[in-house]
Amino acid sequence: MLKSKYILPVLLLLTQAVIFGFRQPAQLHTINTGNAKEIKDFFRYTPDRLPFVCSHRGGPRKGFPENCIATFENTLSHYPTMLEIDPRFTKDGKIVLMHDPTLDRTSNGTGKVADHTLAELKKLRLKDTEGNLTDFTIPTLDEALEWAKGKTILVIDAKDVPVDVRAAKIVEHKAEGNAIIIAYSIEDIQKCYAVSKDIVMEVMTAKPEQIAALDKCGVPWENLVGFVSHEMPQDKNIFSEVHKRGSMCVLGSSRNIDRQFTKGQISAAELEAGYLNLIRQGADVIEADLGIESGAALHSLQQAASSKAKYFGK
Template identity: 55%
Template sequence: MKNSIKHFAGILALSAIVFITAISFKQENKLFTFKLHNANDVKEFFRYTPDAVPFISAHRGGARKGYPENCIATFENTLSHVHSLLEMDPHYTKDSAIVVMHDPTLDRTSNGTGKIADHTLQEIKSYRLKDVDGNLTSYQIPTLDEVLEWAKGKTMLVMDMKELSIEARVKKIQEHKAYASTIIMAYTIADAQKCYKLDKNIVMEVMLNSVEKIKEFDNSGVPWQNVFVFVSQKPVTDPTVFNEIHKRGAMCMEGVAFSYDAAYTKGEIKSVDELNKDYKSVIAAGADIIEANLAIEVGAAIHDLQQAKLASSSKAKFF
């Protein structure tokens, strides 16, 4: 009888451990997602309001130790810590497939060599990605199709140009019905006009770094509700451009990948407290979105600002 009781107790204990482990695993793998269902949701999400919640765009997906650039596992790791857009880069293969990788060559971020355009998709799928320290991982180079399908219901991808035309990128969004999960990067006003003419439902990230450029965009025929604006890769000390964009109902983004992120990685910014202060200064200057390599670190720095806004923001329904 005692042995039976001990055996039963052992089963209960083991079950409890398994149950607790399952709960922990589920919590650790919960993703911070955006609740966006269609193009109108995306337009409303990016419409500037004074109660807008600051958030992040992870440059190349937020690569770090163990997690390569432009990799689905990296995207999931970023979203397991923060609400974030995910910027990514498409390239054509030799057989006209499209893969997601920043460089036009394979060498820096994979164990392949040479140009992506000189390799077939089958060849590229045989290679594995390297993390930020150059360590080989088990992760494959994803196709654009795989990434577009993965993102649905989770986040919004920001599709850079590389050698893909506006027409090709619009076609991919249409093909996957990815209006609620993919944004196109438009480097010029002409590109923004072309995208809007092709499909009025697609939201774009446009590059406007001066009042003159903003006024030029006023006359472009593209509604401000179809865009948010990348302002600068350098710290902005004059809030005029931010203010002018906000007046037009659009959000602003500033990049820190080549400023505060780089300085911290090189040891020029000595402490996390100093780094957090720098990140918060970007929001204080007027930016609504921070594009960063160190997306998780930015998320930690602005967490209190997000929580304060989420308590009463009209945007809270999207987080």
């Protein structure tokens, strides 16, 4: 017979079991850069770097909507990955995660995101990649920044949120170690650096003239990660030029091999070979729609001895 002091804890466990169906939380694969110094070291190019993935819109798939924290956790339950996210303003000046300016494609709402208050948006439910309604709700940027600590690095795109506002949010949450910003112009790069010299930015490096402009912009390369393109550049020297400056290179797969695979034009084996080829050509990070599949393709490469290994874990 149970002693009285054990009865309440057991009842609580049984209650949780009924509510959650004995479901255990998934173990997450992590990228853990705890502060500005560590995140800059993580993105510093070294020949022994471990290639990894940035999951576009968080890695959505059947059952898991884009720009959704439950989706982030599902993606991380398979492989370590950064997560690219999309911020938009609400009617009352809050910031939520939503790729489109309208609600119709990804939720059971209608109309513009900017025409709804946060309270109104929180009543909606998100759709998965097949258009099926889920129980998941629209997260705020604040929620995502707090959730990501110790788990991964968020890559915050622009949409309708200015770069200085995104930078201020990172500073507000003390998230310089777990979030970076996509900056599309020299002016935005300088604005972000003026807000905080600790924030790392993903910047455009598809052309030699873009690299030359970055050299002169007054922001050190330790604050910059190069986004080469959504396509393999004709000039392969782009990779080595960015590497010479101590920065990593991101290359997108969402508009090429990811799309070919989802349309049934290439096989799973060809998809894997495609990811590995992007790394062989000089990429350090693949920004992929298929976060889990790209993570699987790069998994064997992450077993090598590396000075970056300390940032990957569970």
